[in-house]
Every structure is written in C-alpha cells, then in structure tokens.
Amino acid sequence: MVRIGLIGMGRWGRVHANTALALPARCRLTHLATSRPEHAALIPYPVTVLSDWRAVVRADCEAVIIASPPDSHAEILEECLKRGKACLVEKPLCLDAQTAERLHQRVEALDVPVLVNHTQLFAPAYQQLKQTVIERGEPVRVLLSEGMGFGPFRTHTSALWDWGPHDVSLCLDLVGEFPRAVDALGGPRGPDDHPELISLRLDFPGGACAWIQVGRLAARKRRSLTVVTDSGCYAWDELAADRLTASSVAFQRRYRDRVSEPLTSTTIPTHDEPPTMVRMLEYFLNGLAGGDRRLFGTGLAVDVTRVLANCEELIARRARGPRAAPEALGQLPHS
Numbered sequence: 001m002v003r004i005g006l007i008g009m010g011r012w013g014r015v016h017a018n019t020a021l022a023l024p025a026r027c028r029l030t031h032l033a034t035s036r037p038e039h040a041a042l043i044p045y046p047v048t049v050l051s052d053w054r055a056v057v058r059a060d061c062e063a064v065i066i067a068s069p070p071d072s073h074a075e076i077l078e079e080c081l082k083r084g085k086a087c088l089v090e091k092p093l094c095l096d097a098q099t100a101e102r103l104h105q106r107v108e109a110l111d112v113p114v115l116v117n118h119t120q121l122f123a124p125a126y127q128q129l130k131q132t133v134i135e136r137g138e139p140v141r142v143l144l145s146e147g148m149g150f151g152p153f154r155t156h157t158s159a160l161w162d163w164g165p166h167d168v169s170l171c172l173d174l175v176g177e178f179p180r181a182v183d184a185l186g187g188p189r190g191p192d193d194h195p196e197l198i199s200l201r202l203d204f205p206g207g208a209c210a211w212i213q214v215g216r217l218a219a220r221k222r223r224s225l226t227v228v229t230d231s232g233c234y235a236w237d238e239l240a241a242d243r244l245t246a247s248s249v250a251f252q253r254r255y256r257d258r259v260s261e262p263l264t265s266t267t268i269p270t271h272d273e274p275p276t277m278v279r280m281l282e283y284f285l286n287g288l289a290g291g292d293r294r295l296f297g298t299g300l301a302v303d304v305t306r307v308l309a310n311c312e313e314l315i316a317r318r319a320r321g322p323r324a325a326p327e328a329l330g331q332l333p334h335s
Contacts (some may be wrong), residue, residue, distance in 0.1 A: 002027040002285055005056035007076060008068035009034035009042075011152065012090055016067050017042060019277045026285050031059045057083055063113075063288065066090060069156040074099050077114070081106050086113040088284050091165040092308070093301035100305035104298040113293070115284045116301040118169035120223075122280040125236045125243040125270045129227065130174055132246070132268065138229040141251055143171050143210040145225045148197075148218035158194035160186070160312055163214035168304045170225055171202060171210040178303050180205050184311035185318070188217075200311055233263060244268040 004027050006017060013034070020029050021044070032040055033053040040049045050056055053072075057064060057079045063086040066076050074094045080087045093116050094100050107114050120126055133140065145167040154162060172178065179202040186195025197215035204210070223238035233247040247263035254261065274282070287293040 001025075002063055002288060003030045003061040004028065005031035005033070005059055005061040005064045007033040007053045007056055007064060007066050008090075009036060009039040010067070010069075013065075013067035014039070014042065015277060016065050016088075016090075016281075019281050020065075022274075022278050023281060023285070026282070027063075030061050031056045054079060057085060062086060063088065063284075070095055070161060071156065074103060077103060078106065081110050081112050081114075084110070084112055086288055087115070088281075089114060089116050089301075091116055091118050091169070091301070091304075092161050093298060093305055095161060095305075095309075097302070097306045097309045100298070100302045104302045107298045113288055113296055114298055115280075115287065115296050116298060117280060118165060118173075118300065118304070119276060119280060120166050120170055120238075121173055121295065122283065123236075123238065123276045124272060124279070125238065126170065126225070128244055128268060128270045129225070129234050129236050132234065133174065133227060133229060133232075136229060136232060138231060139206060140175050140208045140227055140229055142228040143174065143208065143225065145171060145210065145212045146222045147212075147214045149216055149221040150218060151216050153190070153216060155192065158192065158312075159190075159196050159214065159216045160194065160198050160308060160315075163216065164198065164200070164212070164308050164311070165304050166223075167212045167214055167225075168200070168202075168307050169300060171212065172300060172303055172307070174227065175204050175206070175208050175210070177204045177206055177208070179203055179210075179307065182307055182310050182314070184314045186315040195315060198311070198315070200307075202307065234268075235265070242267040243272075244270050 006029055020027050029043055029047055031048045033050050033056045037049045040047055053076055064080050066073055066089045070092050073089055077087055077089055147163045147167045181203045183201040186198040188196060190196050196217045200212040202210040225236045227234045228251060230251045233249045235245050245265040245267050247265045287296055
C-alpha cells in the first residue's frame with residue numbers, strides 16, 4: 001500500500017485520482033493540493049486537503065503525482081527530488097529544453113524514482129504494435145501520427161505542448177533514435193498567439209520519417225499511429241473497434257507497377273483491460289516495489305521537450321519573417 005499525495009485537481013488531476021481509486025489494494029490518496037477544496041468530495045474517504053503543494057511534498061506520503069499546469073512541473077519536481085520523494089509527473093515534463101536537461105541531470109544524480117506519464121506508451125495496442133515491429137526486425141520507414149480533438153481549450157498550455165508530447169514520445173520510442181532534423185508549421189492562432197493546429201516532420205538518422213498532426217480544432221477526436229516497414233503497414237486507431245491491424249506491403253518495390261497497392265488488413269488482437277491509465281499507475285507502483293523501471297527516468301522526456309521546443313521556435317520564426325530552413329538538431333548523450 002503506497003501512500004500518494006496528488007498535486008493538482010484539474011481535469012487530469014481528477015483522472016489521476018480516479019485511477020488511484022481503481023487500485024485500492026495498491027495505493028491510497030492521503031494528501032491533496034488544490035485551489036478548489038470542494039474537489040476533495042470526489043475522494044470517497046478522508047484525505048488531507050492543502051492549499052500549498054509544498055505541504056504535500058513534506059507530508060508523510062511515499063510518492064507524489066504532479067498533475068498541475070506544465071509551467072509548474074519543474075519547481076515541484078525539484079522540491080520532490082530534494083526530499084527523495086518518488087514522483088509521477090504528468091506530461092510534458094516542462095516547457096523548455098534547458099530546464100528539462102537540468103531536471104534530467106538532477107534525477108540521474110539523486111537516483112530518485114521518477115516516471116513521466118507519456119500515457120500512450122502504456123496503451124495495449126501500442127505495446128503490441130511495438131512488440132510486433134521489433135519481432136519482425138525490419139527498420140521503420142514511415143510513421144504517420146495523429147492526435148486531435150475539439151479542445152480542451154486550455155489557457156495555460158498551447159496545443160503543441162498539450163497534444164504534441166503524446167505523438168512525439170511514440171515516434172521517438174518506436175524508432176529508438178533522436179531526430180537529426182525537424183520541421184514544423186502551425187496555424188490558425190488562438191488568443192494566446194499560439195497555433196491551434198500543428199504539423200511536424202521528424203527526420204531520423206536511420207532514414208525513418210515521421211509526420212505528426214496535432215491540435216484542438218478537429219471536429220472528430222483522433223488518436224492514431226500508422227507505421228510502415230519494408231514488408232508491413234501497421235495501423236493503430238485508439239478509437240476504432242479493431243484497434244490494431246496489419247497489412248503486407250512491398251515498400252521497397254512500391255513503384256514497380258506504378259499503381260496503388262490494395263491493402264488487405266488483418267486484426268492483431270490486443271488486451272483492452274486494464275485501461276491504459278491503470279496500466280501506467282500499476283507500472284509506477286510495481287517499479288517502486290522493485291519491478292521493471294525501464295520507462296522510469298527523464299531521458300525520453302528531455303528528448304520530447306527538445307523536439308517540441310525546436311518546433312515551437314521554428315513556428316515562431318516563420319511567423320516573424322520569411323520561411324526558415326528546417327532546424328538541425330544535435331544528439332543528446334542519453335538519447
């Protein structure tokens with residue numbers, strides 16, 4: 001039984017609270033930091049409600065879930081690290097590459113258990129897709145990723161930082177490389193002067209190319225990933241009845257007959273239970289108990305932050321003047 005303090009009780013904070021309540025034999029929410037104490041009524045047992053998140057970090061709980069706005073993550077995580085408090089941090093880790101790198105160095109030096117919640121890495125269909133691609137042993141050629149909806153229209157997080165971490169983390173995790181270059185376009189702009197729809201292109205050293213569409217002006221919610229290898233086309237649609245399908249393709253010979261190649265897809269079975277968020281929290285709790293920690297740490301989160309920060313800067317430069325060239329990126333030591 002892990003005693004957990006939750007910082008933030010907004011939309012995602014409530015998701016984390018409900019997820020913890022789904023595992024009553026594994027964890028218990030004991031402390032809650034929120035500016036709206038009435039939210040404590042959502043917890044069906046006594047919980048200590050505090051207005052100051054620092055009091056949660058100092059409290060007698062073994063772990064902290066950070067579900068506050070992204071611009072507060074770094075300060076809260078730093079305080080947790082000082083006190084050796086295990087952390088589950090909602091994505092994105094932070095909003096700039098320099099801060100992300102500093103946090104990563106601190107996590108590495110202090111060896112405090114930290115898991116950044118790149119939620120879709122725990123989705124059953126994605127895990128099955130990754131296992132299938134690895135077992136086939138073929139390089140990834142193309143990735144097409146979409147994450148869209150109509151809202152939520154947050155004032156503290158732009159569409160790029162709200163939706164982008166999901167898709168970028170999937171592409172980096174599956175390819176296993178840091179991109180050598182990125183390109184980005186965005187628009188139209190919201191009242192905060194940030195684009196509501198964004199297109200990203202990531203070029204990887206091994207030859208893979210990822211096209212990513214994210215934003216919050218889509219009439220229909222979308223969460224999908226298509227992966228093309230030399231002999232297979234794999235399609236994961238989180239909202240479809242058949243979430244994962246596979247088709248045989250001849251990618252290297254695709255121009256031979258100069259016609260479109262009809263795809264015949266077969267369904268790859270996936271296990272939908274437990275839900276993705278419960279899987280994520282179980283992984284965190286198992287890691288604290290001595291289990292697998294391969295997804296712990298902040299290395300991937302730093303890479304995701306670097307990609308998004310470069311894309312944000314490129315979009316801003318294009319808004320200020322003539323079209324800029326795609327941004328070249330360097331390799332991080334831990335990538």
